[in-house]
Amino acid sequence: MAARLIDGKARAAALRAAVAERVAAFPGRKPGLAVVLVGEDPASSVYVRSKNRACAEAGMRGFEHRLPDTVAQADLLALVDRLNADPEVDGILVQLPLPKHIDANKVITRIDPDKDVDGFHPVNAGRLATGLPGFVPCTPFGCLMLIRDVRERLAGLEAVVVGRSNIVGKPMAQLLIAESCTVTVAHSRTRDLGLHLARADVVVAAVGVPKLIRGDQLKAGATVIDVGINRTDVGLVGDVDFDSALPVAGAITPVPGGVGPMTIACLLRNTLVSAGRREGVEIDEGGF
Numbered sequence: 001m002a003a004r005l006i007d008g009k010a011r012a013a014a015l016r017a018a019v020a021e022r023v024a025a026f027p028g029r030k031p032g033l034a035v036v037l038v039g040e041d042p043a044s045s046v047y048v049r050s051k052n053r054a055c056a057e058a059g060m061r062g063f064e065h066r067l068p069d070t071v072a073q074a075d076l077l078a079l080v081d082r083l084n085a086d087p088e089v090d091g092i093l094v095q096l097p098l099p100k101h102i103d104a105n106k107v108i109t110r111i112d113p114d115k116d117v118d119g120f121h122p123v124n125a126g127r128l129a130t131g132l133p134g135f136v137p138c139t140p141f142g143c144l145m146l147i148r149d150v151r152e153r154l155a156g157l158e159a160v161v162v163g164r165s166n167i168v169g170k171p172m173a174q175l176l177i178a179e180s181c182t183v184t185v186a187h188s189r190t191r192d193l194g195l196h197l198a199r200a201d202v203v204v205a206a207v208g209v210p211k212l213i214r215g216d217q218l219k220a221g222a223t224v225i226d227v228g229i230n231r232t233d234v235g236l237v238g239d240v241d242f243d244s245a246l247p248v249a250g251a252i253t254p255v256p257g258g259v260g261p262m263t264i265a266c267l268l269r270n271t272l273v274s275a276g277r278r279e280g281v282e283i284d285e286g287g288f
C-alpha cells in the first residue's frame with residue numbers, strides 16, 4: 001500500500017491562517033518581524049522574499065534589512081543591537097549562511113533571546129533541552145507538527161534523526177525526546193545507517209545529500225520526514241529517494257511542498273508568540 005502523502009503546503013496554509021486570525025485580534029500595534037540578509041545569495045533572497053510576503057499576508061509588519069556582503073561584522077552587530085532595542089520588533093532573523101569573514105555564532109548570540117524567533121541562540125537551545133519556555137527552531141518545530149498529524153501516540157516510538165546540526169538535527173532530537181520517543185541521532189560518522197533506519201518508526205532526514213535514504217532501508221509503515229533541500233540538474237530533491245520510499249513508508253513528506261512551507265509558517269507563529277509575551281497578550285501557545 002502506498003504511503004499517505006503529508007501535505008506540508010496545506011498544513012502550513014492552515015497554520016498561517018490561524019496566525020493571521022490571532023494577529024487580526026491582537027490589540028494595539030501589529031507583531032513585527034525583522035529579517036536581515038547579508039549579501040545576494042539567490043536562494044537566500046528567495047527565502048527572504050517569501051518570509052516577507054508571508055508576514056504581510058498574516059497581517060504582521062516585516063522589516064527587511066539588506067546589507068552588502070562586504071559589511072563589517074561590527075556594523076552587523078550594531079544593527080542587531082538596534083533591532084534588540086526597537087519596541088516594534090518582536091522577532092529577529094539573521095539569514096544564514098553569513099559571509100566567511102563574519103562569525104555567525106557571535107551574531108546569533110548578540111540577538112536578544114526573547115526576540116530570537118529562529119530559536120538559534122544558545123539560551124533557547126538550553127531552554128529546549130531543559131524543558132523551559134523559549135523559542136523552538138522553526139524547521140524541527142514544523143516537522144514535529146507534521147509527525148503529530150499522522151501519529152496519534154509518539155511515546156515509545158523509535159525515532160531516527162539523520163543529521164546533527166544545531167538548527168535542525170539536534171533540536172529535532174530534543175523535541176522527540178520530549179515526546180518520549182526513543183531517539184537515535186545519526187551523522188556522517190555513523191557506521192551503519194541502515195541498521196538504525198530498519199528499526200525506525202519515525203525518520204527525520206536533515207542531511208543535505210540528495211536521495212541518501214532509499215525505500216529498502218525503511219521499516220514498513222514508517223513516518224518519513226524529509227528536510228533536505230538539494231538543488232540538482234533535475235530540480236529540487238530531498239534527502240530521501242521519494243519514489244522508492246513511497247511504497248514502503250506509512251506517510252511521507254514531498255520535496256518541495258513538505259517541510260519547507262512549515263518552516264515559514266512556524267516563523268510567523270513564533271513571532272506572534274513573541275509579541276504576545278512582550279505585550280502581555282494571552283496567546284494559546286499550544287493551540288497551533
Ligand SMILES: NC(=O)C1=CN([C@@H]2O[C@H](COP(=O)(O)OP(=O)(O)OC[C@H]3O[C@@H](n4cnc5c(N)ncnc54)[C@H](OP(=O)(O)O)[C@@H]3O)[C@@H](O)[C@H]2O)C=CC1
Pocket residue numbers: 139162163164165166167168169186187188189190193206207208209212227228229230259260261263
Ligand atoms: N526545509 C527547510 O526548511 C530547511 C531545509 N534545510 C535542508 O536540510 C538539510 C540539512 O540542513 P542542515 O542541518 O543545516 O545541514 P548541515 O550541513 O549543517 O548538517 C548536515 C548533517 O548531516 C550529516 N551528514 C552528512 N553526510 C551524511 C551521511 N552520508 N550520512 C549521515 N549523515 C550525514 C552531517 O554529519 P556531521 O555532523 O558528522 O558532519 C551533519 O550532521 C539541507 O539539505 C538543507 O538545505 C535546512 C534548514 C531548513
Ligand SMILES: Nc1nc(=O)c2c([nH]1)NC[C@@H]1CN(c3ccc(C(=O)N[C@@H](CCC(=O)O)C(=O)O)cc3)C=[N+]21
Pocket residue numbers: 046047093094095096097118138139229236255256257258259260261263264
Ligand atoms: N536564520 C535562518 N533561518 C532559517 O530558517 C533558514 C536560514 N537562516 N537559512 C536557510 C534555511 C533554509 N530555509 C528554508 C525555508 C523555506 C523553504 C521552503 O519554503 N521551501 C519550499 C521550496 C522553495 C524553493 O522552491 O526553493 C518547499 O520545500 O516547498 C526551504 C528552506 C530556512 N532557513
